[in-house]
Structure formats: structure tokens, C-alpha cells
Amino acid sequence: MSGSIYGNIFKITTWGESHGSAIGVVVDGCPAGLSLCEEDIQKFLDRRKPGSSQFTTQRKESDSVEILSGIFEGKTTGTPISLLVRNTSQRSSDYSDIASYYRPGHADYTFDMKYGFRDYRGGGRSSGRETIGRVAAGAIASKLLEELGITVTAYTEAIGPVSINPEHINIEEARSNQTGMPDAEASSKAEAYLKECMENLDSAGGIVSCIVKNLPAGIGEPVFDKLDANLGKAIMSIGAVKAFEVGDGIKVASANGSTNNDSFYMKDGEISKKTNHAGGILGGISDGSDVIIKAYFKPTPSIFQEQETVNRTGEDIKINIKGRHDPIVVTRAVVVVEAMTAITILDSLLQNMTSRLDDIKNFYRP
Amino acid sequence: MSGSIYGNIFKITTWGESHGSAIGVVVDGCPAGLSLCEEDIQKFLDRRKPGSSQFTTQRKESDSVEILSGIFEGKTTGTPISLLVRNTSQRSSDYSDIASYYRPGHADYTFDMKYGFRDYRGGGRSSGRETIGRVAAGAIASKLLEELGITVTAYTEAIGPVSINPEHINIEEARSNQTGMPDAEASSKAEAYLKECMENLDSAGGIVSCIVKNLPAGIGEPVFDKLDANLGKAIMSIGAVKAFEVGDGIKVASANGSTNNDSFYMKDGEISKKTNHAGGILGGISDGSDVIIKAYFKPTPSIFQEQETVNRTGEDIKINIKGRHDPIVVTRAVVVVEAMTAITILDSLLQNMTSRLDDIKNFYRP
């Protein structure tokens, strides 16, 4: 069944394998009238590009995007926007081994169980390159959100045992260093930790945080399409994510109501909250505070130590994975988290427009 | 926009407010031929019924289910199954106060922001009674999964600071005590903790674990409809859940690849894994191991201490919530987690049936 389509109104369809001829996305349901050019999308793609630091694979992927449809005279027309990125750095020969066995922590085995065979080159559809389509679509969603004054910002919260100091957050720092951490001191420590991992032929996990600012109250639908439920799906659908939190997240389980409840109060004539344990969402609907979520990523499963596994003919074997692999997923995943969040927030904003009869009357009979 | 419909093939539509005349669910897409009677559903509903312990509200809700359609001669017909539960214990007068203000930690404010007004009686649509529809539908999904040899089992993992000992798990214990914990010793400690919370006019959070056994490998769709993404949405859509984990969950962020990867090996002629850090899902697709997830619930927001908030006219006020409220959500939520998991797993199994051309040929041209 179809698994590569996401969204209700702002709907994206991604496609492409790691070593196919291209990778891309079709965005259907983007409102008409948004100024959009390839540079708007390219700058997001560049943030996930490999080769930009010592902690990302040294593959040279230019990942240049081409807009094929949906734009006329510099603006979105309301019809599908098709985006294409050619795969240019395929070294399929690196992967000839893995055709015959199942790499631990990868989707090799599960794809074979599902489909009977798989495109094993570079992980095929389960490769991290699949996120190119997400990021390209997220660039469009982010640009549209900006028009509404809403910002979505993700950064690296932790790498292995190294966490940022929440009081030192500086987003410009995060955008310029090699870890994506908004805290120079933590970033240095994390770099040292990653070097150690690499020396040990090992890999590290980490945490990405994402904050949505200026989202109006009232966004999200009750029951199954709660804003946090949809964000949960969006984030958990990113490869290597094993946990998702909103607000205080797992800490709420050991909290008490008296401390976990956020008191409302009047601030400059507006209803506000004294604290934000809830992470900006109550009953699945935004409350006007910052929406704060976290994604927990597992360590890159491709490590250079010898590992035990089985092959397709059912024999226990030992393997040594070759090729070019990042020692950590997190640094390049920051922009993916940002993209999936932006798409989900935008989709929820669009869905919310039909919540009240008065608004509909005002729209059609102003 | 519609937010009360869930699922792709096995689709459920829930409806009903806490103090309306009834609450229910329509299950569309249930395969024909499943033996089903009201008792099958009632026994699930009884597990979420209030009044069954000292830690659940003393409201008397009989919550008797009536099957209105979709069954003929004791079997599902393939057409929609409509299930109805009358609300019988409405004491709306308890709620007259809350019409005018916004309870901290509740959806009062966000519903008003979204819709312009709200059915304030007992929380209306955002009440925990909304889960009756989920549990009733989950009972059907669970019964169908049993026919396939698949079991879904949830229990209380932690209440406040008290966690179970994973080596003491005994599900029968969990089904018979007042905490839902599968560990008698932890359960006693948790009872003591909850009594303390009640004496303090406070409430507690907790964790629910859920395990799916005997799920075949190959279930789940790549990219956006990953099995863990769909489970994440299913669980995060339950009121009061603030975090979701699969397998080792948040711990993976501080792990290394060498320890987090689960090695494959041959066991009795079958491909198996030596460990299950992944929680049974690789690349979004089941790997044949147990699927293990966790839901983190916040403390009940209705507490009996005085709280600060604002009213609808924008004044800072102090409130004292009355009525009957559970000091903890978790104990009654266990069956809700189980229901949402069962529905999601079943839906994924149904979706998977069209993955391979060979299976389709075998179906239509055996």
C-alpha cells in the first residue's frame, strides 16, 4: 500500500532511491501566490548535504534541485509543484556485498520480508537520501509559514552524552558549526566525543529539538488528528527516530498535577501561560505558546567494526561494512525535523480554516 | 476539519461528548466472518470503567454497549459496525462553574480558541469518555488479531516515581489489581504513592507499556506510514500522552551503534535477533521480534488544590475544581493504549496484503 504520501491539504508525495537516477517530491495543495524559486529550496537542501563537515560522509552530492512544475512568473499557481534532484555520486559497487546479507540495524531484512527482494544499493528507498524530498517540501512550507509570521527552528540538543546548556542557546551558532548545536561549548565537547566514536569505529545517537513560534491558538483537531499526534507521526516517520516528546515529554510521568499544570494569566491584555510544561499544546490544540518537540535518534547503524549477522541463505556470518557513512545521523537530520514540523504545522493551519461557520460566511459573503 | 476518523482500511469514526446522550463508534472496513457479540466488546469497556477502584472516579457509569449494525447471525458482515453506549451518569450541574473559566492543563481554552465556544459539560469532546469509542473498536481489532495468533498486551509500567521490576512481569497480576501493574510489589508501592497524592489534593503521571507478540516480519510501509510512525500517532492521539517510545526509546540517543545494533542470527532455522533494542521495528517495518512501545501520561490536570487561571472575560482568578476526578489517568488508560495499538497493528496487516504481485496473483488466480 501507498506509504510515500503525507498530509491532508498540503500533500507531499516523495519518491526515489539512493542509487536510482533521481530523487524528488511532488507538493500538491500548495496555495497559489507564494513567491518561490529554486534558491528557496536549495538553501534547505544544502543544510542536509553530506560532505560539509568531518562528521558527514565525504560523498560529493551536489543535490541541485530543479523545479519542474507549479510555478509561473515566480509564484506558485496552486497546482502540483514537482521537484527533482539528480543522483550524481552513485558508487553502487560499494554495495555489492550487502546484496547477500542483512546489515544489523538497517531495513535490509524487513524490506526483503515485505517485498520479497530489495534495491540494495545504498539502502535503496530506506536510505537517508529519501529525506531530500521531505526537506525540499519543507522549504516550501517554511516559506509559506514565514508569510504568516510563524517560524520553525530545529537544532541539535544532544550528541551522545553531551547536551547543550538551555541558557546558552544561539541559533546562529547552530547554523555555522559542525554539530548543529546552538551552544559553542557543548559543540566542542560533542566534536571531541564524535572523534572518539570514529576512532573506535563506532557511531553515536543524539537529540534534535524543534520550536515553533507565533503559532496562533486553536490549531490542531480534536481526537485522532491532535497537533501532537500528527507531529508525532511526522517525526517518528524519519528514519532512526525512536522516541518523540512534546513539552516536558517523558518527565511528565513522574510529575504531579500541581507542578505540571501551566497556570493561565493575563499578560499585556492577552491570555498567556506562566509556564509551558505542555509544550504549547492542550487537548491536541495549540494554546498560543511555543510548540516544543524533541526527536531521539539512534546511532548510525553502519559502523566499521566487525558485526555478526545472517545472509539471505540463512547462514550466520561476520561482516565488515565498507563505504562512506556518517558517524552520526543527527547533524544532518536537524533540517529534516524542521521540514517535517513545518509541513505538519502548515497542514494543520490550512485544516483549521473551516472550523467556524462565521469564518466561512465571512469568506464567501464578506 | 474532520479529526475523529482513524485508520486506512480498518477505519473507525468515534463521536460523543461526556455529557451528551450517548457516545460511540462506527467501524468501517472490518472483514466479514468474524464472530462478534456485545460481550466481546463489553469486557474491554469494563476495563476502562470508572468506579472499579479507589483510584478511579466514583461516578457510576455502566457503559453498556449496544451493537446497532454490521453483525448477522453472530458474525461481522463486512459492512459498518455501529456501537452505542448511553451516557447515564451525567451530573452536568457539577460543571456549571467551568463554563466561565479555563482550567489549567485542560482543553477549555484551546477549544474556545478553535471553535468560538465549547460544550463545557465534563470536558465535552475532550473528556476521557471520548476513549470509549476507541476501546470498543479496539476490542474488535484485538479479537481479529487473536484469530491471526497475534496478541497485544498493555500494562502500567510506572506510576509517579514507582516503576515495575521488568523481571517480575505477571500480566494476570496487572489485570486484577488497582494499578494495572504486572508486579505486586511495585503495585503496593504505587498504591501508597497515589494515596499520598490524594491526601495532598494532587495527581500523578505514569507510563504504559504495550507489547505486540507474534507479529510477522514485513508489516508497516516505508517512509511516512512506518509502523512506528503510525503507532506514534495512535498513542500520541490519546489525551494526556506527552511522549512516545519504541524499543529502547530515548536511551538510543546516548547509545553507540556497536551496542544499539541488534545482531541477526539463526535460531531453530529461523532468522532471529540476539537483542531487541529496536523494539521489533527496522526501517518502519516489523522484524518479527516483539513490538514494544511506551506511552508517557501526564498527571490528571483536575486537582483539588486552589489554582490560578483566567476567565472568559479576561480576568485573573483563583479556582477550586469540584466534581469526581481520577488522581491518575494511567490505570484506566492501559486498555486505551492496548486498543489504539491493536487497531493500528490490524490496519497495517491489512495494508500489507497488497505488497507483492505474487500474493495478488495467488489470491485472484490460485
Added chain:
Amino acid sequence: MSGSIYGNIFKITTWGESHGSAIGVVVDGCPAGLSLCEEDIQKFLDRRKPGSSQFTTQRKESDSVEILSGIFEGKTTGTPISLLVRNTSQRSSDYSDIASYYRPGHADYTFDMKYGFRDYRGGGRSSGRETIGRVAAGAIASKLLEELGITVTAYTEAIGPVSINPEHINIEEARSNQTGMPDAEASSKAEAYLKECMENLDSAGGIVSCIVKNLPAGIGEPVFDKLDANLGKAIMSIGAVKAFEVGDGIKVASANGSTNNDSFYMKDGEISKKTNHAGGILGGISDGSDVIIKAYFKPTPSIFQEQETVNRTGEDIKINIKGRHDPIVVTRAVVVVEAMTAITILDSLLQNMTSRLDDIKNFYRP
């Protein structure tokens, strides 16, 4: 798979069999703030009620609707509206015969092929009573459309060989006579024709027309969700409909461009069309003219003549259908066509609200 859910934003889920305990619908996605009471819905249901004329079955079905959720203080709350109609006139014994054989023109055989068995009482889910849910939901859609100044009106265009004179259309006539024809003269002729059919133990087909007035231009989505495509599905999904037309319909196949094109011209400062061969839809999007569609219904398949068929054990047999059956579907189907049209038009209006960035900015940042 699920087949009883319809709509994208205004989503309806119908359920119920002819001889089950009840029949109903859940409407999810209805905007908040619409005044709604049971009488609003009952008056639509009364238009499809049997027993109201000599050409409808003399079964006494009171078909009283109960609103179970989604309304508070007389207004829709934005949450699901659940509507229930109890089945009160079940004489299942009339149908004991048909358990064993396949009635020509009915869905008995196809349901058995699909599901392995069927609820044979009164046609089960394929009974005309299934339309109760559609009509109840359509009543809500119609009421909401009225708030926008849009009207949807259906009437009987033809019964067997008797057609109305388009110049004599009087909707009040259609609402008061026994044929639903808006032309008294044609109605008399049609009555005579129907009596003749009944004397011959036969049944008749007919045509229902439906006109949508005051629909703004710009409604409908390009490509697959064209307004006429969605109307086509809505109308073809009504039992017994075998053809669907928009505007000039089948006549366009023998027309020329020079006569079929509708010229635009300025009328009172507004863009208008001199003719309306297109039936108000160009490129799948409304053009501001009346939307005009037609549904062609086959004759009631239950006739009292002896018929040839086969039984479930594969023998050729002759049958005589008993029970109470309308000699024509059309007269009671008028309100069903109106309901499905209203639901589809409303859903398209809601979908259109996110077409332009300017409107979205105006909504969120006025």
C-alpha cells in the same frame, strides 16, 4: 475495505442495515456555530419516507431521527454529529425466501461473492434504507449552504416515457404531488403510467434533475477532484443510478464546438455566460452559472412477475418476490440526490478556502 465514508473535510460515515436495530450517520468536520435541531433533519427524512403516496411501499416507517452528539445549546460544536434512526417496521419473515436465492437486479449475488454471506433481510446494507444516513447528513449540508445563500434543488425530470416540460417548472408542485415532478400535467401522466406498471406487476425507471444556484465561481479542484467528477461519484454511488450528466450531458457528443461553447459577456458589470451548455462547470471548476446535473435511475428490480434466477446451491429456479416494494425508485430518490449534491458542494466550498495565499494571510493576519 471501508466503503461507507464520504467527503474530504465535511466527512460522513453511514451505517446500518434494512432490518438491523437502527440506521444512522456520523458527520465529522461540520463547522461550529450552525443552528441545528432534530426538526431540521426530520423534514428531509420525511421527504424520503415510505407510505406517503400510492407509489411508495405501504410499510410504516416513522424514521424519527435522534441527535446523539455534536450539538450544544442549539448549535453545532465542530465535533462529530451522530444521528440515529431506529428501525421499527421490520418484518424479516417476508424475506426468509430470499436467503436461498439471488434476486435479479439486486446485490444478493454480488454481496455473497464479496463477503461469503450476507444479511439478506430486506437487502441488508444494499437496501434503499441505507440512504437515510445520506439524507440526514444532506439536511445539515443544505442548512449550512443556505447560510451562504446557496440552494440545492432536485426534482423528478422523467418517469418512464413521461418527461416534464422545462418551461412549466414549479418546485412547490414537485414538493406536494406524488411524483416529485415540478409540472402538474406531466405528473398526472406519470401517475397514470405508474398505475399501468403496477397493474402489469412491473416497475419503472426515471430521471432526477438537480440544480445548484448561487454557487460562486472557483469551486472544485483541477484534475481528479473536479467538481463534476466528485458530483459524478456522489450521484453514481446512489443505488439504482446508471448514468450521470452535467449540463447538456450526452448531447455534447453530437454537438459542435461552435454551438456547445458558452460565450462569456458582461452583464450588469459581472462576467456572465450567454448560455449554459456546460452546466456551470468549466475545467472541473464552477463558473458562477447554475450547476445542473441529472441522475438516471433504473426501474425497481423487485417486481411481482415471476422471474428466472439461480439459488445458492447452483440450480435454475423460478421465483415470485413478495413483500412491499415501490414501483419506482425515483420519487423517493429525489431528496437523496439533493442530499448527495449538497454534501459534495459544501465539501468543495470548504476545500476551496485554502486555494490562495492571500486568503490565508487575511485569515490568520487580518
Added chain:
Amino acid sequence: MSGSIYGNIFKITTWGESHGSAIGVVVDGCPAGLSLCEEDIQKFLDRRKPGSSQFTTQRKESDSVEILSGIFEGKTTGTPISLLVRNTSQRSSDYSDIASYYRPGHADYTFDMKYGFRDYRGGGRSSGRETIGRVAAGAIASKLLEELGITVTAYTEAIGPVSINPEHINIEEARSNQTGMPDAEASSKAEAYLKECMENLDSAGGIVSCIVKNLPAGIGEPVFDKLDANLGKAIMSIGAVKAFEVGDGIKVASANGSTNNDSFYMKDGEISKKTNHAGGILGGISDGSDVIIKAYFKPTPSIFQEQETVNRTGEDIKINIKGRHDPIVVTRAVVVVEAMTAITILDSLLQNMTSRLDDIKNFYRP
């Protein structure tokens, strides 16, 4: 809102404008294991290619398809198949005039009303070139249906006043002549008629018939997703279609039950029908007979006669359309009807696989 995605399990997303850089489709949900190469798709595209007869535009569009993803070692992998066709014959200068006015019978006005502006070059998204994506996806669906022994065949039934003789049907004739008619005699007459139309600077409408053979009984879902309802939407979504019929279509309205009912009888030990007025569908579900549908196309709206219309500034004007336009839509639309039918039939077959518990048990626990 999104309008360019179609299907439930076999889901297609089309994109592209007439004069953009490319046009294409993404097919998500295609089962794994189907042999597929570009030639399989190209031969369908060639059937809709212009320039192949005197009745199609003399634009030279090579319309060569490139497969970008979803195929590995010659077989579908179960992941999205992305297909791309570069636009090579854009003469946008031909269309500079139409930027400023609204062509009668076209979507110029309605797109402007919906989106505020439009890509006017060659009709943009509302161009007939939009069907390239449909046909490419239909080629895949057709190939998969062949594996199940099911064939979908469309042909021209009528052009203006010239209809084929149903007793002379020869599909090879239809595939080789310039009208798509399976009757050489009718085809000659139709050619003469079309030449006459062209001499008159006029255009003609026509009818396309489509027959599905060997479809098993039981396909289609009750109520809203009836097989004929879904086919109705699929066909009505093709530009220029104004009516849709199944089986006897509009004729049923003037028929009687005694003649319209198809008697079942035993034929060679199988349940069969003596006639097929129903067109192979009863109660929305296939009955094992041929499924027979018809699409009625309006004449090409672009004619070379002077026409009256208005411009964007609201003035009455007279226009003379230039450029290259087919005098009839039908001949090139035959393969589009076939494609949309194949996609819908395949999707319905896939949906049906979860109808019975026994089949599901047999699948997972054989």
C-alpha cells in the same frame, strides 16, 4: 486543496503544465515484482501522442518517458515509481494573446476565479497534456491487470452523428485507423464528418466505450465506493467529459423492471446472466459479467471561428483563437479512458483483498 492525487491503494500523483519543463506522475502503492520497462509505458503514451493523424494537432511532441525510481533489475520494488516526460515542443508565443481574455469552453476564467491568476500558456494545468500522467500510470495498471488475466479495452463509439455498428466491432481496426473506431465503415464516415467540421472551422464531440473482461465477481465496495461510483469519478475527471454511463446507462430511465433485470442462470456450472443491462455491476459490486462504461466528450472548445467573450478587464470582445488544436478530443482520449478505468479497476481489486477474514487468515497463517 490537493486535487492531483487519485486512488486508495494504487495511488497516483500527477503534475505538470502544458508549457512547463516537464510533465509526470508518481505511482505509489504498486505491488512489488511486476516486470516493467520504459517501453511498457511508452507504447501507451504513443497512443495519445499528437501528430499521428490528420485529426490531431500537428505539434511534434515526442513524449518520451523516463523511469526515475521504483524499478530494480527490471521489476517494481513496491516503492514509488516516478515517471517523467520532458515538454519539448513549447511554442508559448502562440498563447500570448490568451493571457488577457477568457476562451469560451475553457478553464481560463474558472482558474482565475479560483487562484487569482493562471499559467495561461497552452492551458497550463488544464491542458490535455495533463493526461500524460494518467496514461503513464494506466500503462502500469494495465500491465498488472494482464497478469491477473483481466483486460481493459476502450474504443471510439461515436464521433458527432456517426456511431459504430456494435456487430462490427474489431479492436485491431480501432488501433490502426485515425478515429479509434473498431468499425472501418463507421470510421470512414466519421473521417468525412471531421473533415467537414475542419472546413467549417468547427469541432466535434463523441463517445468512448470501455469494456473490462474477466473481472471476478465481488469487486467494489458498498455504499460510497461502489465500483460504478469510482469509475464515474475516474471518467468524469477527464477533461471534456460531460456524461458517464454504466451498462444500459440513460436508457434504464425509460425501461421497465421486467426487461431491465438480468436473469441469472447456470452456464457450464457457473452462475451467469442471460443479459447484461447492468453493465457488470450490481449494488456497486462486479457480478462477473463484462463491465461496460461510456464517456461522452464535448467538442474541442478551441475552434477557429470568431467567438465572443470578455477580457480580464471586463470588456466584451471578439477573439480568433490561433495555434494548433485537434478538431476532436475523442480520438486521443480513448487511451485516457482506458488508463483511468484500468487504474480504478486495479485499485478496487487491491481493496477487495481484505473483505473476508478467511482470506486474511489464509494469507498470514496458510
